[in-house]
Amino acid sequence: MKYLSTRGGMAPAPFSEILLEGLAPDGGLVVPEQVPVVTAAQLESWRGLGYAELATEVIGLYATDIPRDALARLCRAAYDPARFGSADIVPLRRLDDELTLVGLSEGPTLAFKDMAMQFLGQVLEYALAERGTTLNILGATSGDTGSAAEYALRGKHGVGVFMLSPQGRMSRFQRAQMYSLTDENIHNIAVDGDFDACQHLVKEITGDAEFKRRHHIGAVNSINFARICAQIVYYFWAWLRASDALAASEGSTDASPAALAAREVSFTVPSGNFGNIFSGFLAKRMGLPIRRLVLATNENNVLDEFFSTGVYRPRGEQTLATSSPSMDISKASNLERFVFEVFGRDAEAFAEAWRGLDRDGELDLSAERGRFADEFGFASGTSTHADRVATIRETHERYGVVVDPHTADGLAVARRHLEPGVPMLVLETAKPDKFPEIVVEAIGAAPELPAELQRLLEAPQHVTETPNDAEAIRSIIARDAVA
Template structure:
């Protein structure tokens, strides 16, 4: 298994190599040359595996250059009881007669990003040790990616993290999780602007190959293929758990649908890849908030990202993104995995501010199974309230976006699984507004908001960021 660029200008590379690179060398995104296929029999053979064991099986199809014994050990460490609270790592629970929740927030930062980031932390340290290299992560976060990356990489040998976040656009909890870390290899930067401004600076530094090589830059944003591949695992896990109760004769090919709250398109892209591998998925339902560029794309075929000034500050802040980096990987598939057509589409985006794929619109649902919807603050409040009153379960605002949109796409006989995004304790204001419940801090995080915070405020200035990174980068 080798990896290539969506834009066709990168020599095929191994899994371990692309983990360190993040972006492809030609500015595109890394994708497998071919997506591995699994049969119903293979998936069924995974039914009795633990989550770490399943992760090793799925990832072994992508990480051919990592010995299987080493991969098994990495997955066991990444998904251990020392890291995840739930015995099963990912609990799958019926919320009501229509919706099943896939619990992805049992990790150290109480958010789904831990699911991929814990594996990435293990695999990056492994590859660096094997190659005697260092890595300086430059990343952007709208809320949960930053803390998940920092908790996974804090204290790791040969790794430093430079995490950009938008000033004033995360919850107090999210800021405290990131900024309270005092490890020497963690550097938090609060940027003037929105998430897209942070992401643009990360791409600018990663796209400068001379600066990237000189300072050994990499990324753990969802553009990193290691995260995409690790996230595929819980789609297989959730399907296996939902079909556990079915007679053996009815399991093969039994379709379920997944609803995924979406910002940067990485989480739902992993579902698309799992479906492409052979997992029986009927619909992939994309749930957007008021920053609904992706909803508009899947409804019309027109992709028109908004400017920073047009990006709303919402009560589901991790989805306050208007330009979804991972959409490039899906459009590559939509355009027949043709690097020239993909590059032409991105030139169109640069020149006109949009990509017109309306001619492909019917294929988005018909061939690929994508549908979508938008949720507002009022929808989130109503959904959190109704869910609590009907089931006693409190959900976070991003998951509420998912539940609201999921109910618009229910089909008889097709289970609807909503991927949970985070614990509601991370967003106490909207939970209180919806339910009147004042959520306390989880016991193991008590006192977090009172800890000293370590952060550098910075203008939206590429030169200033370059200087900051170069002065603190870990060198071999």
Template sequence: MQYVSTRGTAMGPYQDVIVEGLAADGGLAVPESLPQIGDRLEELRALTYPELAATVIGLFATDVPPTELARIAHESYNTEKFRSADIVPLKQINGGMTLVGLSEGPTLAFKDLAMQFLGGALDYVLTQRGEVLNIVGATSGDTGSAAEYAIRGRDTLSAIILSPQGRMSDFQRAQMYSLLDDNIHNVAVEGNFDDCQHLVKLVSQDLDFKRKHHIGAVNSINFGRISAQITYYVWAWLRATDAVSATDRAGFEVSFAVPSGNFGNILSGHYARSMGVPIRRLVLATNENNVLHEFFSTGIYRPRSAEQTPATSSPSMDVSKASNLERFVYEVVGRDPERTAALWRELDETGTFDLSSELARFSEEYGIVSGTSTHAHRIHTMRATFEDAGVVIDPHTADGVYVAAFFVEPAVPMLVLETALPEKFAATVTEALGEAPVVSAEHQALLALPQRTTDIANDEAALRAFIEANAKH
């Protein structure tokens, strides 16, 4: 399988794409065509999660030997790293919904499912090539820790992760800033997540600087993460239909509700649906930073400034410039790289673009609907979920549950993708339930560990200087 940029440049096979990250023309890597899996679903039902991951990702990573994919998958998804033997367990909650447990990994967030695999895959490629890679990424809370836990201690990789000063929970900061490994570098930027993401994009687009310092990316612009995330949509459909009779399984539809910030998670669901997984609806849930909801309800994409992006109680979704939206728009405009590039030039020049003429297709052809919630909705939903089902959910998952309720249909299971475990957001859980979530002794000790970070201004020159001083060569 070969890849191209959403703006037209050929990018080569999977191994090249995961090392390169952002395309040289500023676009994002997409496969030349999506593999189809709909007629193979039944033969996948008996596979374990690592076996399924190796199979699904193998459709995209055709240049990686199957034996290596199987090895990386089993090293990524096992009970030493994940708390559930299923890796991704499903659990019934209130309102006829099912929670898809994506937060059983080492950093208690769904990002582990992509990052553990990507860390292993990059290590394999770099070892084969005798190269190193410095991962420069931005995080709103969970991507950074998941990346660092997947990279720490690897000789081929180092991480330079930008996070917004004062915008993460205490637990999120402790997970990242307490890592003192020589190949882990935390940089706290004076600004919000979008500012961090913009700085990363600026240095990544300078090809000479990028090559000189061996810079790559593992945030959701890296297609390796997208390919790994497709696996849990397939897994969740298989598990949700285990009890359905064999004669009724073919084409049996489910819907997914997805708390969304940077659009990578729900994009993976869009790809799974396009590959033939019977998904009726993809329900996009946003918080008060509802740029994506505005786009999917009006067709107008209008990112907001840092000043217009408030800090909320679901901070990992405090995003107003969704990087992965470009991959979806590329599909909407008929995989036309020239029109895609023109839209992003228009966005740079005017701050907006208009696809309202395509609006009906968002729900009719692609099955995507959307909604938004507030802090009050999150608190109410967390409380109701606990009272009705005895399940404590985090505030991001609460955004998903709240919005999903508007789109539940008879005989169509609604699967809500869990974002993180509640102990990562103790203050909000305490407000909702009147008591703090149970925190293990291990995680209580984490909060007390010494932390190391470097503060910088929202300034490209400052980031370049840090990379020059700390990059692995």
């Protein structure tokens, strides 16, 4: 398997090479030359696998230059039950006949980002050791990516982490998780701006080829394809378990290709930077029986607007601070990968259209809008603060389950897209412990924090505050980078 750039200016490269680069040399995002197809027989053979074994099979279709025994070892280390809440790694919780929560927040930072970051931490250290080199990660976070990356990479040999976060735009718990770390290879930088400003700084600095080469700069944001393919795994995991439940309800033991294909499910995905749901898009392209991929946004609903109208208008400085802060994003980096598919993988045509976005501030694909649902399976919706509060309250009252605000956005939008006979699987985003203020508003009490998490909130914090200025970030990296 080789990888190309969405913008056409990159020679085909293997997985281990694009793993270390992040962005393509021409500023585009890497995509596989072709999406691997999984047969019904393969799906059936994966049914009894544990999570690490399934990850080895799915990721192995993309990371073909990593020996299978080494990949299996990396997946076992990443998805060790000791790091997660149970041997299941990703438990499914059925709320009722229509809705099921996919439990993605059992990892060390209590957020779905752990699912990809734990693998990325393992595979990065492996690839660097194989090459005898070092890497300095430059990333941006709206809340959960930063802590997941830092916990996965803390203390890793040959890796430095420089994580940009927006000053005053994360929850108290998110700040504590990141800023309390004292590992020498972890550097937290709070930028005077919103997440989009942080993301722009990352792109500006990584677009400086000479600086990037000199300081061995890489990326762990969802632009890194290793994260995308690691996230594909839990779509297969969830479908396999949901299809088991469907078969049981039908009293069926039929495992024929036709029977498996008929057991379609839909997924609702709380979305900010489009990486998580793009992984679902690839799973669908690989042959997983997914009917709908429902994208849920908060008040920063640029993506809902795009899928509803076909017009993409990033809002930049108009990004709102909301009660689901990890989705406070108005320029979704991974949308580039989807638009590339809309253009039939024609890099020249895509690059010309994308230049128009930079020039005009919008990308008009309204003529293609019908394909978003009919060909690609997308639907979308917006959830507000009032929706979040009402959904957290209702989910607690009806099911005895407390959810975080991002998962509440997903549940609120999911209910608008239910179809008879099609289970709706909602991807959980984080534990509610990380967002106590809105939980109190919804149900009158905050989640009870374990003693270790309470100590985390009280620990000293270590962060460097900077202006929204690329030179300020460059100077920090130049001073502290792992050589």
